[in-house]
Amino acid sequence: SQTIHQWPATLVQPVGSPLSLECTVEGTSNPNLYWYRQAAGRGLQLLFYSVGIGQISSEVPQNLSASRPQDRQFILSSKKLLLSDSGFYLCAWKRGQGDHTGELFFGEGSRLTVL
Amino acid sequence: AQRVTQPEKLLSVFKGAPVExxxxxxxxxxxxxxxxxxxxxxxxxxxxxxxxxxxxxGFTADLNKGETSFHLKKPFAQEEDSAMYYCALSKYRDDKIIFGKGTRLHILP
Structure with a gap:
C-alpha cells in the first residue's frame, strides 16, 4: 500500500532563518506531488506541484521554493522566513499519468510558526 | 483563472436536519x-x-454547470458529520487542483 510521510511535524523558527520541509511517498512510482498551505481564513492554498523529477510548477509568488530531487521526494524550502510564512503545510500525492480518479492523498502536515 | 468559492465559514445544523x-x-x-x-x-x-x-x-453532490455550483447535500445530518469540508476543482484530467477556503460543519445534538 502507498504511504506518505512529511516532517518535521512541528517547527518554530525565527524570522530570517531558513526552512526545509520534507515529504516522501512510498509504494508508488511517478506520482504527482503537491505542497499546500492551510492558513487561517485562507483555506488550502496550492503552493507548488510537480509531475516529475526536477519539474516544479509554482502557483504563488513568494519566498518559498520547492525541489524534487528524487521521484518520491518533495522538499519545501526558504532561505529567509517571514512572519507571514506561518501556517500548516500539507504535502499530497496523486497517481500520475493515466490516472482517472484525480484523488489526492494527504500527509499529516507540518505546523510552522515563525516568531 | 480557476476559482472555488465556499461562502460559509461555519455552518451549524441540528442532528437529523438537512445539510447543504x-x-x-x-x-x-x-x-x-x-x-x-x-x-x-x-x-x-x-x-x-x-x-x-x-x-x-449519505452525502451527494450534483454538478450544475449553468449555475457553476457543486453543492454538497445530506438529507439527515449525523453528529459524526461534524468536520471541515473543502470543495476542490481541477481541469479535466489536469494536474493542478485548487481548493476553496473550506466550511466547518458543526452538528448540534
Missing part, C-alpha cells in the same frame, strides 16, 4: 469537482467526486 454546503466555481472549460473532508485529528481525505455520481456516507 455550498460551493461555486469559476472555470470556463470542463471542470472536475471534488469534495474533501477533514475529521478531527484525521488527514484530509476525498469524500466524493462529481464524475462518480456516487453517494458517500
Amino acid at each position: 454546503l455550498k460551493c461555486n466555481y469559476s472555470y470556463s472549460g470542463s471542470p472536475e469537482l471534488f469534495w474533501y473532508v477533514q475529521y478531527s485529528r484525521q488527514r484530509l481525505q476525498l469524500l466524493l467526486r462529481h464524475i462518480s455520481r456516487e453517494s458517500i456516507k
Whole structure:
C-alpha cells in the first residue's frame, strides 16, 4: 500500500532563518506531488506541484521554493522566513499519468510558526 | 483563472436536519469537482467526486454547470458529520487542483 510521510511535524523558527520541509511517498512510482498551505481564513492554498523529477510548477509568488530531487521526494524550502510564512503545510500525492480518479492523498502536515 | 468559492465559514445544523454546503466555481472549460473532508485529528481525505455520481456516507453532490455550483447535500445530518469540508476543482484530467477556503460543519445534538 502507498504511504506518505512529511516532517518535521512541528517547527518554530525565527524570522530570517531558513526552512526545509520534507515529504516522501512510498509504494508508488511517478506520482504527482503537491505542497499546500492551510492558513487561517485562507483555506488550502496550492503552493507548488510537480509531475516529475526536477519539474516544479509554482502557483504563488513568494519566498518559498520547492525541489524534487528524487521521484518520491518533495522538499519545501526558504532561505529567509517571514512572519507571514506561518501556517500548516500539507504535502499530497496523486497517481500520475493515466490516472482517472484525480484523488489526492494527504500527509499529516507540518505546523510552522515563525516568531 | 480557476476559482472555488465556499461562502460559509461555519455552518451549524441540528442532528437529523438537512445539510447543504455550498460551493461555486469559476472555470470556463470542463471542470472536475471534488469534495474533501477533514475529521478531527484525521488527514484530509476525498469524500466524493462529481464524475462518480456516487453517494458517500449519505452525502451527494450534483454538478450544475449553468449555475457553476457543486453543492454538497445530506438529507439527515449525523453528529459524526461534524468536520471541515473543502470543495476542490481541477481541469479535466489536469494536474493542478485548487481548493476553496473550506466550511466547518458543526452538528448540534
